[in-house]
Amino acid sequence: MTIQLEALLQAVEADKARLDAARPLPPHTVASLREKLALEWTYHSNAIEGNTLTLRETKVVLEGITVGGKSLREHFEATNHRDAILYVEEIVSQGESLSEWMIRNIHRLVLKGIDDQEAGAYRRENVVISGASTTPPDFLHLPQEMQQLIEWDQAAKTLHPIERAAQLHTRFVKIHPFVDGNGRTARLLLNFELMKSGYPPAIIRKEDRLTYYDSLDEACDGGNFDGITELVASAVQRSLEVYLSVLGLGNASRSGGASV
Template sequence: MSSQLATLLKSIDADKATLDAARPLSQQAVASLRDTLVREWAGQASVIEGGAPTRRETRAVLECITIDGTTLREHLDATHHRDAIGYVEDIVSKREALSERQIRNLHRLVLNRIGNGDVRRYRQENVAIAGASTVPPGFLDLPADMAALIGWYREAGAMHPVMRAAELHARLLKIHPFVDGNGRTARLLLAFELMKDGYPPAIIRNEDRPAYHDALDRACAGGEFDNIACVVAEAVRRALHLYLDVLGLPYAAKPDADHFPNHPNGEPTCPLPPPPR
């Protein structure tokens, strides 16, 4: 782990401890939080607990996440599937263990295809990703690769939750198990994994997308996960500050600027080297 990432995670942990001490949030605080998140996340293209969030808090946050420009609540309502909203709330509130079935169900959700019957299969063809430096595995390898992903996740319990969520996100995108909707599924999974451990979801802003895509490419091509963890961690830290602002609570002290000489304010950043030619 880089020193930049370690310092950033330390700052996040301090802010989360402050938030956890204030939980459970009052109904008024949850309503104010929801209004703040709606304003903050409006216009973003996609989504990219000590004290655990209550189901009321969980629902308020879930309703603000966007998929294809609509809120998750609007998206789920459009499925006409009465159990869809309860399903995603249960994933977070009950900290449902990750499984291949959960991933396939989330994929159906983002494609607005929740319904009865078996969950959607993995792709049955080979694909290439425009602009990426790697090629996803062949479709015949997908069952083994997805089983290995779940196996890795089960062994990753000792990792910092933000790092684990970021690496899971990148690993799923590397496998690219579906013909369409892989990015949206992986970003929704990232949000849910963070929320299971009491962190706010990491919303990747439009201005962060170049760094986000570069970091993903490096993770998929070379197994270097620190950069994507930094991008996710900085998004989590911003979201934590939104929570604390709503509650009128202080942030953790800023990291020493000496740790981040590249940034004029000493904010934690994880600069990316130039992309490979």
């Protein structure tokens, strides 16, 4: 771990400690913050994958309004992602551990009404990832690869929660177990891992897409997770700043190393 990343993680921990010290938070404040972050999470995660709904359009779609000129798929991507977030929040509140069943359920929600045949089903063919340096494993190896992912997660408890979440995300992306919807599912798993450790969700922004893809490629190809961990830590810090600002506890601890 670089000195820069270590300093960033320490700054995040300081901000999280300030937020934890303010608990229990006012219920209406919590509800409004959850709604704000869920909207931004949905917008950015879909935009990274090419969805053309704006943030405001995403908001009205989630309110049940159809946006003219946008495809039915783009509408489904917004409402499905909202439903998947609700599911992740539910399993976090229940203290569930990562499982293949859970991953399939998240993916099933992501592709609901878009491709019901593939929703929740591991791919039955080989694929390549455009622009990536690595090739996902043969589809015949997916059951073994996914089982190893679960075993890795169970054995990785000594890692910092943000490191573990970033690595889980990356390892899932490298396996690429589904024909479609892997990116959204991976970011939902990232935040499942963070939220169960008491962190707010990390929102990977559309404008950081190139940095995000580069850091994923570096981790998948060379095994260096520092870049993706830094990007995730910076995203967590932004979410913490939103909480602290709304609570009147601004001036969150910024690390000089945060660059994304």
